Structures are given as C-alpha cells and as structure tokens.
Amino acid sequence: VALFGVRYSIPEEMATGSVVGNIIQDLGLDIKRLKSGRARIFTEDDSEYIGLNSEKGTLVVAKRIDREELCKQVSPCSLHFQIILENPMELHRIDVEILDINDNAPYFSKKEYNFQVIESASPGARYSLESASDPDVAMNTIQTYKLNPSDNFKLNVVSLPDGTKYIEMVLHTSLDREKQEEHKLTLTAFDGGNPQKSGSVKINVIVLDANDNAPVFSQSVYRVTVPENAQKGAVILRVSASDNDKGTNEEITFSFSQHTSSASSLFIIDPHSGEISVTGVLDYEKAKHYEINIEATDKGGLTDTSKVLIEVTDLNDNAPIISIISLSNAIPEDSPLNTVIAMINIKDLDSGKNSHVRCYISQDLPFKIKSSAPNFYSLISDDILDRETVPEYNITITAVDEGSPPFSTNKSINLRISDVNDHAPTFPQQFLTAFVNENNSPGMSLLTVKASDMDYGSNARISYFLEDSQLNGMSASAYFSVNVERGEIVAVRSFDYEQTKEFHIRVKAQDGGSPPLSSNVTVKIMIQDQNDNPPQVLYPVQTGGSLMAEMVPRSADVGYLVTKVVAVDVDSGQNAWLSYKLQKATDRALFEVGLQNGEIRTIRQVTDKDAVKQRLTVIVEDNGQPSRSATVIVNVAVADSFPEVLSEFTELTHDKEYNDNLTFYLVLALAVVSFLFITCLVVIISVRIYRWRRERLFYKSSGNLPVIPYYPPLYADVSGTGTLKQGFSYEVYGTTDSRMSDVKNSRPFSQSTMSIDQSATRTVQRHKTESENIPTEVRGSAADVPSGTYWLFRFVARMRKGNTPVMGK
Template sequence: MGVICCVGGKNTFSWWPLLLCICVAEIALGQVRYSLPEEMATGSVVGNIIQDLGLDIKRLKSGRARIFTEDGSEYIGLNADKGTLVVAKRIDREELCKQVSPCSLHFQIIIENPMELHRIDVEITDINDNAPFFSKKEYDFQVIESASPGARYSLESAKDPDVAHNTLQTYKLNPTDHFKLNVVSRPDGTKYIEMVLQTSLDREKQEEHKLTLTAFDGGNPQKSGSVKINVVVLDANDNAPVFTQSVYRVTVPENASRGTVILRVSATDNDKGANNEVAYSFSKHTDSASSLFNIDPHTGEITVNDVLDYEKAKRYEIDIEATDKGGLTDTSKVLIEVTDLNDNAPVISIISLSNPIPENSAADTVIAMLNIKDLDSDKNGQIRCFISKDLPFKIKSSSTNFYSLISDDVLDRETVPEYNITITAMDEGSPPFSTNKTINLKISDVNDNPPMFTQLLSTAFITENNSPGMSIHSIKASDKDSGNNARISYFLEESQLNGLSASAYFSVNAESGEILAMRSFDYEQTKEFNIRVKAQDGGSPPLSSNVTVKILIQDQNDNPPQVLYPVQTGGSLVAEMVPRSADVGYLVTKVVAVDVDSGQNAWLSYKLQKATDRALFEVGLQNGEIRTIRQVTDKDAVKQRLTVIVEDNGQPSRSATVIVNVVVADSFPEVLSEFTDFTQDKEYNDNLTFYLVLALAVVSFLFITCLVVIISVKIYRWRREQVFYKSSGNLPVIPYYPPLYADVGGTGTLKQALSYEVYGTTDSRMSDMKCSRPFSQSTLTVDHSATRTVPRQVPESENILTEVRSSPSLFHLNP
C-alpha cells in the first residue's frame, strides 16, 4: 500500500511550523509516494516507512537499511532509529526540476540479509518563493510616427521559476495613452505579449514615451516584477517587415555538426529603397540557447554553432527579429526539437557487493546488486545485462534498472580461488552500445581439506653415536586450504619402542615438522625404529592425517678390531716355532680378529708393521695367515719378532696391534736357549719407552737446564745396567701350543680346538699341565681407549687336565 502525503510549507502557514496531512492513498505495488513542499526545514519528517512498508525498527537496523539514488543526490535521509524519512538538505524545486511538473525525487531503500528493495517517490510541490522578473531593467523601442494604430511590438516575456498558479499570470502596462498590452497564445499553448499601438504618434508633440510593464503571479501573497520601456518616435518609415510565419518549427538530430543549416527564415517589407532592406537577428532577450545556433543577418539561415545533446536539452525556443533600415521590426519564434541518437553507453554502478564469499555458499546467494542506466530514450535506453555462461553465476533482474548477481553452482576455493566476473550491459540502439564492468570476486576458505603427505611411508637415516637433539629428518605436509585452515602442526603419536615411549627417543617440532633425536643411538643395540607423526591443521574442527617414518640407524666405525688369537698376556710370552727346514709358504700361525661393527667398518685387513732381519715372513692381507716367503738360512736370527696390524675399512679406520714371536729352531733345547732374550728384549723395550716419554717431557719444558739432562742420562745408563744385571738370572716363560693346528683356508678364524698349557719348573714336583676352553667372543673384553684387544682371564675352575701331546712346539714356561 503506497501513501501520498501533503506537507504545508513555511510560506503557506507561517503560524504552524510543520503540517502533515494524508491527501491521497493509492495502491502501488512495491513503492510508496509522499508529497512535501519545497524549502522545508532540514530534519522535517517526510513519512513513516515503518507503517507504510510494514517493517519494524529491528529489521531496518539488522538489514543496514540505506537510501540509494541513481544521481547521487542526498535530499532525503533515513532515520533508522525511528523508521522515518526526513529532509536531509534544502530542496529548491526550481533548481531541481526547473519548469518540469510534477517534480519528483525517486530513490530506493535497500535492506540486506535478506536483500530487499523498496522504491520511494517524493513529489516536491511548489510554493510562491519567486517573483516574476525580466532579464533587463529597461528596453528601448523606436516607433515611426507614421505607424498605424494596431502596430505590434514584441516584448520580452517575464520569467517566473514557479509553476502552476504560483507562476506568471498577468501583465499590466502603464500608462495606456498610446499603447495597450496584448497577450497572444500560440498553437502549442505558450503565450507571449505584444505592445499594440492604439493611437497614432506625433514626434513633434512627444518624441519619447516612458512606459512601465509589470508582471504578476498568482501566488498568495501575490508577487510582481517590472521593467521600463522607452519608446522613441521616428520619422517616415511606415511599413515594418513581416515574417512569413509566426512560429517556425524544425527538427535537428543531436549529432548535427557545426555549420549545419537547419532552417531559413524570411520576412518581407513593402517599403522601397533602403527601407526595404531587412536584417535578421536573434532577439536581445533570447536566453542562452541562442549561443548554440547562429543566424545569417542577410539570408536568414540558422546554423548549428555548438554541440547539441539530447540528454541535456530536448527543445530550444529562440526569438528572432527582422529589422529594416528605418528601424521597424517584426518578431517570430523558432522552435527547435532535438531528436535522440544512441550516443550514450549504459552506465553500471555497484550499489552493494559481498566480497569475499565463503566457498560453501549455497546456490542463489546474492553477491552484488547493480544499478544500470542509459541516458538515451526509447530503444536506445533499453538494456540487456549478461555475463559469461562459463561462470558459476548468473544475472537476475530485480526491478527496473536494478539487477542482482547471484551464485548458480557449487564453489571450490581450492579449484578456483577467485573469479573475474565481467558484467556486460548492452542497449537496443542501432548500432548498439555496450559497457563492461569486471568484479574481482574472491572465494574465502572453509576447512574442507585435511593435511596431505606426499607419501605414507618416509625413511630417514641417522648415524649412531649421534648427539642428543640432532635433526634426523624433516617431514612436510601440504593443505589445499588457506589461512589458519592451512596452518599445519606436527605431533608425535605415542607408541612403545623397546619398552619405552616414542617421546623418550624422538621429538617433532610442531611448526617445521623436524624430527629430533632425544638420545644417542647405538647401531649394535638397535638398528631401526618405526614412529608415526600426525599433521593437524588449524581449522575448526581441525583435520589431520598420519605418516609412518622409518628411522634406520647407520653404523659408525666406533669399534676397533679385537684380536682373538694369538692371545696377548701380561705374565707370559707366546712364541711360534719354525723348523729350519720349513719350505716356502710354510704356515707359521694365523692371526684371528673380529670387529663388532658392520659393513665395510668390519672388513679387516692384515699387514706387517715391522719384521726383524731380512724379510722371512709375510701376512695374508685378508686371512691373517703368517707364512714363510723363502727358505730359512743360517744367517737368519733364531728369534723373530713380528708386529701385525689389524685394520678395518672404516672412515677413519681403526686398528689393533698384535705381536707374534717366532723362534727358528729344530729342537726344544734350542728354543729354551734363545727364548731368554725375548724376556730381556721385552724389559729393555719397556724401559726404553719409559725414558723416551721422559725425554719428551724434558723437551716440552724448556726451563730444564743442561745439568739436569746430563744427570738424567747418567741415571738412565746406571738404571739400565742394574736392570740388565737383575734380569740375567731369570728363566723366561716359553708358551707351548700344539705344533700342528688346523688350517681353515683363509676364513679368518681358527677351529675351536683345545689348546694345552704346560707349566715347567726346575723342580719336577712343581710341573703341571692343563687344557683351556677355546676362545670365543664371549670371553673378550674391549678396551675402547686403546688399540689392542685384551682377552679376559679364564677362571682356574673352568680348566680341565688333559694329556700332553708327544711333540709339543709351543710352551708357556713359568720360572
């Protein structure tokens, strides 16, 4: 239901500040009409849309109700708290609509969530706030004395911006001795005034007449305006020019170029001679419209002098005059109608836009509201609006010149994060004009994608003996979402590893996904771990996925080789006996060693570091077998001391050293005679090492004087003599082993055969023999601070007595 209200103006009822009355009630689907007089005070109430539109205050506030006007004017405001329309600024009907009647303001009230559109029309009624006026304060006329009564003289019409009864109504001429006023109506309904001569003029009696022309409007109170008219009486030209038509009409297209002739006017004068010559001109009181046109004073051709625009002015009215040499004139009207051409493209205005929109928006969600208008008329102003069919959106017309952009399909930000929607508006003109406007619509993210790993199983490697806190591996998951929905945190899932929680071995950086070792690992104890890491995004609710990480411990060369055979003891010496008749390649003994590392770190190689005398022996690089490389000669020393280095293939490599004593002899007594020197050499070497270390200490400390060095050397010599003298009476210990032991073909180990020990003294009652168990890895202890392997002593209770073979070649002799 629409309502039209009439509000009294300040000039109508000065004793009442504001009067509202309901004048007419009409049914207007989708719109409401109000009426108010111009010049209303700012803040005056225009109407109550709460009642007229059936809304409530809460709906206005929640929907963010606002006013939209196509031209951007803000004459009417909305008081959302009271639900009323008020005057926002001064309204001057004459400035707003000029002579157009009725004068109306058209605007829309937009309410969102859901979006509504209500059209409001406010008619601005006129009040008598303008008095009639003339463009000049004084006009001059020249009238020949021979002018006959009834001669007409065109006068300027007064102007009154008001309309209806408030506009110009009557004229009054004073005095009226010789002239009277005549109001002439044209066929088109317009009026103009003429001053008509009633009685003949006599220049000799009165050369000049001063008149006053007054114009009155029909307002209450009545207003008026006047102008002075000076009439100068001329002599003898008693025929005035006469136009062939009182009104000339012409139609001009708005794209007419400058200089185009649109009309030719003509006037005739019955006089002869110079008084017959007529000059054409625009009337002095013609408005500014004459600047758009030009008239040739000789031919009467009217041409276009400037650019015409149908959208600015559809009609022009020009007063023209024909003047002869005697000063007599005739006037006429030229009415110029401008025809419309399709010279304006549609204009697209976005009045509301929701950007971005969530990717889970339902179909038919309103994204934007558009206002599209074309200043042209008829078909030239009819508009078609459309967008590309490939987009998941569509355009829907909501009312005249208003369109809605709505969603038409499922949106997925991960597939298309944003759309460039080009809206095309095309008119129906020929040729048609079109306008494009592109909206960059962004799709906001919804947490609909979990984090994803590139693979479900990841393998990492770490070398043993690592430092705690060392980075092992870094995992990375990706999330197609954005913002917090794509912010991934990593967590280690609790599980049991070797009886302990997985967090006791590893930790995961929540931000980077870096896996850190919480402790040092030993390859020889554990070779691999399997843990599970969870990646969780920051959405609500959060989504997650898992990955299994297999962590392999890599071996490090942290264990030196361990020599299993020959056994190095601190209390006795072991010697191998080689007969002088031994052939080339004779197997003397075999060095057996193992390495608890793996891979190339456990690949062992054997080499001789030092051999006494000429080279008589060699050791197998891979199997550790010590063999003769030539025949034994008389020049060869009876005792041979071989140093075998066992080295692994690690980087850097580690090694162990074993000393093998070899006796070249054919009989056991010969062995006993030579073996004494082994003990002496050993003691000598031990003392020499001690004093070498002492000498290095002396060099390191430069402050020790030469006297101390000399005394130290003498002490060293004296001590050596004393040690040699004391050791000369001791009987060395000769270890004893079976002469023939099994050769296993270079496998690097000996068979687990029994070994025999014979303890002999000068007193046969003290002699003894026993059998010890084979060497095994369980009986070895590793000293990591040294490069040699020390065997663990076997308890006496584990030895058993056995018989001695008939021809022993290896002895342990205890003094």
C-alpha cells in the same frame, strides 16, 4: 535483492530537517534492520536534497529545495533516489514530488518598452508584447494580463497549438498623431497564487506617420530538426516575410523576440536574410528542444511575429557510467553459489536506443552479472572458488550501449579470496629413512621432516608431533623426540646395533586451522653397525679343566684337514668378515690356516722326525676399522697310537704354564670324588634298610648322579681328509660280582680325537672292558661322560658288597 517503492509529496522551500516521511511504517522495516543493513541513500546525480535519519527511520530535508532551480518549468517535479540495505541487500525506490508554492512574482525582462505606431494603422492592428515570466507553475504562474489605460488599445492573449501563450496589444480605435503624439500605457501581469502577485512594465507608444502595411511571415510556425553535434555556424533554417508597401516601408529586418534570451546564446538570425544558424554547443542531454519567437519589422515600425520550434536529435555521444554501490572484499573460498559480491549501477545519459546498455564480464571467471532492477546489476558467484588455485581475481565489468557506433566502459574490481582450512599438511614422501651409527650421543639430530600446506596464514602454520607407539616394549618418546616447529628428529638415547637394528616411528604434521588438519609420515631409522665387538671363538673351546688335542697320523698326506677353527662376530657387514692367520706354531712348515675358512691343514708330508706335540696359535681378525681380534691355541698330536700320545701329553700337564691351574683342579677333583664317595655310601646303606618292593622306585627318584659338566664335542676323521663330529653310545652293566661286569661300546672310538683327564694319569679306554666291576648302567654319548666320573664308577664298583644294583644316566 528486492526492489520496493514509495512516493511522497512535499512543498518546496521547506526548512532543513523537516520530516518528509516515515520509511519504517511505509516500507515495513524496523530500526534494527536499518542499522544492521547500514541503510544509506544513493542518488544517480549525487544531489542529496533528502537525508536519512537512521535513528528514527525518517526521511528529512537535507538542504533547501527550490523547485524552480531544480526543475525549471517541468511539472511535476520529482526527486528520485534509492535506499540501499545490506546483509541481505535490499533496494527501495523513493520518489519525492516537489510541490510548487507561490514564491515568485511575475516579472518582465525590461522596465520599459517603446512602440512606434503609424497613425494610419487600422483598428485591429496587433503589436506583440513580451510575455511576463514567472518561474512558478500551474496556478502559481501567470494567469491574466491587464493593460491600463485601455482607450485605444486592448490586450489579446493568443494560445498556440503547443500550449504556449503570448500576448498582443491590439489597436482598438484609430490614432491621430495631431491629437496625441505619444501614449503611455502600463501592462500588468497577475498570477493565480494566494496571495496573488503581479508585475508590470511601462509601454510608450509613439504615433508615426502612415505606413499602411505590416510585414507578414510566410509561416506562422517554423519547425526544424538539428543534430546535437551540429557545428558552429551551420545554417539550420531561413525565414521569410513580405510587405506590400513600397520604398523604404517595405524593407524588413528580422530579429529574435525580446523573450527568447535563453536561445539567443545558441542561435543567431541574420537581420537581412533571415538565416538562423548555430552559435553554441548543443547537448541533447541538457535540452531536447528550443522555441524561438522571431519578428519581422518594416521601416515604418510595423511587425509580424512567428515561432521557430527547434528539435535537437540525440546522438550516441555518451558512454555508459558504471558505479560500484557496494562491494564485499574479500570473500571466503567456501562461499556458496549465487553469493552477492557487488551491487552495480549503470546509466547512460543518451536516450532511446542509445541509452540501452548491455553489461557482461569474461566467461572464464567463476562469476556472472545478474540484473536486479532497471540500471542495477548484481555480481554473484557462479562456480566453486579455491584460494589455493586462484587467490584473487581481477574482474573487468564491461557496459556497452546499443548506439551506432556503440560506446563501452570498463570498470575493474580486484576481488581477494580469503582462506579456509581445507588442505591438510602433506609430506613429499610417505616413507623416509634415516641412518645413525650405533653408540651415538644422546641429543644427536637424525633427520628433519618437512611438510607443506597449501593454505594461508594460521591455516598453514605446521606443528610436528611424535605419535605415541611401542618400540621394544617402551614408548617411542623414550627413544626419540621431535621439534614442534622445525620437525627435527633427535635421538634421546644411545643405540646398540646388536640389540636393535632399526626403528619405525610416525611423525604427525598438524596445521593451525580450526578444526586442525593433519597427516603422517613413517620414518624408518636404521642403526648402522660399528666395530665394537671382537670375534668369539666357538671351537676349539679353551678350557682349563682338560686339554683338547687333534690327532694327525704320521701317514697323513699333504692337505690333510687337522681341524677347523670356528669363530663368529656379532657385528655385521665388513665388521663381521673374519680372517684367520697362523700367529705362532711349533713347526710353521707343517701346518697352514685357511684365511677365510679357518681350516688347519698340513702343507707337507708328516715324517717320523716331526714332534708329537704341536702347538698352534691362531689369530682371528675382523675387517672393521680399526680391526679387532681373538686368539685360540690348538694342540695337535702327531702319532699313530694312543700310548705314544699319552706319554707326551702327560708331561704336558706338568708344564710350567699350567702348574697353577693344575693344582686348583686337582684339589677340586679330590673334593668332588670324596663327596661322591660319601654320597654313595649313604645311598647303599639307605637302600638296604627299605623293603625290596621300593627298590625300583628308589632307582628312579634317588639314584641320579651329579650333573655332568659340558665338554667340547669330539671330532672324528670320516673321510680321511677332515675332522667331523663323531658321537657314540656306550652301555655299562654292573653287578656285585666283578666277574659278571661288562662295558660295551656300540661304535668304536675314532683314533683322530682324544681327551686327556688332567686330574688323573690315565687315558679313557676306547674298547670293550670285561674284567672290571662297574656298579651302574649308563647310556649316552661318550662326549657327555668325563673321564674322572668314569674312574669314579670303577672305584665304587670295587668297594661295594652285596647284590643291589644302581642305575643312572
């Protein structure tokens, strides 16, 4: 805030609208600055005599200026005000001196004055006259007086040490009442203006009989000091005068001179005692001193004059006055330090030490008061502002003077802090989890995320978006959607727990600021399993091509492990908890099924009376609600040898419940055997045509047998109490000479498990055979060779002639 000043002088009584001065030229400003700064005039007493023309940049007379009304007798008479500009703030002091013009003529308070003069008055006797009044000053006020006629009296102008003047009428020649009892005079006062003006008053002098001595005051000037809080009736001074006459001629009365009317309302003099007391309210701020002319008059009409100078002392009876000139409300929270918030004017009508003012605010606030010019202060920021911490401040400005006791004044300002987008939305948690059952309906609400923003208004308006990411090779929007306003996460499609058990998505919360701020939250969506899949039996495998049977020797003890039903459930949790129950059995008293492990064991000793064929139906149930189940049929052979089993299970193939399937498989087996037979014949003929050097290559490239179908694994009783998987290797050597063919097993077959070929009537032999011609060498697992293929090899060996070997696996 800068402070510059300029001074102008104008005569009083100028017409309204007259130009006082051009502030654009004198202050170095321009019209644009006046308009952008919203220039205006500030006066401390709110009397706007001078106006500002912002369009032309000139000061003009706003209303009639009467110097006499404005300043009385004070000279020079000046108007003081400030021109205030904002953005940035500037303060320019303007002083306009009001020059006096001779617009007032001298005048007397009365039209006529009467004097009584004793005839014995000696020449040189003085008679105090009322001075004329002229509100003008300097040369325009009263300069000379003239008394007419001047045969007996002359005028005497007396100048006092304080610069004031009063006039006396001095007796020039002695009076003779017998010659002339009354004298009529005219007193005229002239000012020094151009043109000159004057005023006059009549003086009647009545000649009295002799009274030789006039009263005399003890002092020519009385001085007294009075505090401005003096009570009414308080005596401030007592004057005295003496008269050398005797009798009634020495009786003196005191009075105020006729030209002390301004002080007569505040003071009074006792005519007999000469005591001067206070009758009105004194105010130092209105008048600092008073001048009273007093007279002492005897009975003979003789008088003496004196002057009383009353000085009013100041008391601290005025509190400081705080005026807010300019206020910026509200201010942004990111305002820099030392930002000007308000311009303040503080004044105290007292004087001296009582008018010295100290201004301050609370130290807890992020602001401070800085003096920019006398009586002017700036409220500026002194710390970082944060609307989210404190959205507004109540600033109390305190002004204290230095009087005793001191007076203080408070002024409160409510300052609002405007918001800036300096906070991003925040989620209560960085990670959220939602649960949804599989097979849900599309459009199902999963979870609502909620973020908060400490900002205000549009800066705190939050929108929610689903961040684009890949889930199982697809965009996240293919699975989920997010409501922009509410943050509700909705499933776009139905989910399958067995395919995907959980998803991880990110939701972004973005505010409406400029630029916008955002934050993310990770949402883990867990798919909860439902019991929508039945158990699946892995073992024993149920096929229509061959029947599997578990062999139990008749010597088996109680608790003998016959086999184990193996099942799985692709569901999870309790939906995948499986239990095994024996639903039907040929002999329920012989076998039991483990509820949890599916193991089939004997519950009593096997006897000779037990049937060889035992058929068990086991049901596998999960623990879901509602539960799902699967059934499996387990064939058990109670026998000690294979021939005994063979005869029983051969009949089994002709049972009514398998007749339909058996017919289909027999036809299929016959077709396969015929095809393989023809293929072998073609191969044998082709081999004989080619040279022997290509024989080994032919074996590797064209001699492969058809793909062997999958059959369930074989189990062998290793420990005597259970069935475990038993694999073995075999070797088959074949030549054209049947006497040289051989089949060798590297490990013997277990007697616990057997395989029955439903397309033939023989059981696969489980021992070394030397009497049969087999045309190939085969190495592998016995579980990988179907019984039908084995007999096919035997058939081909008998049909072949010649010595060309065939190799395969």
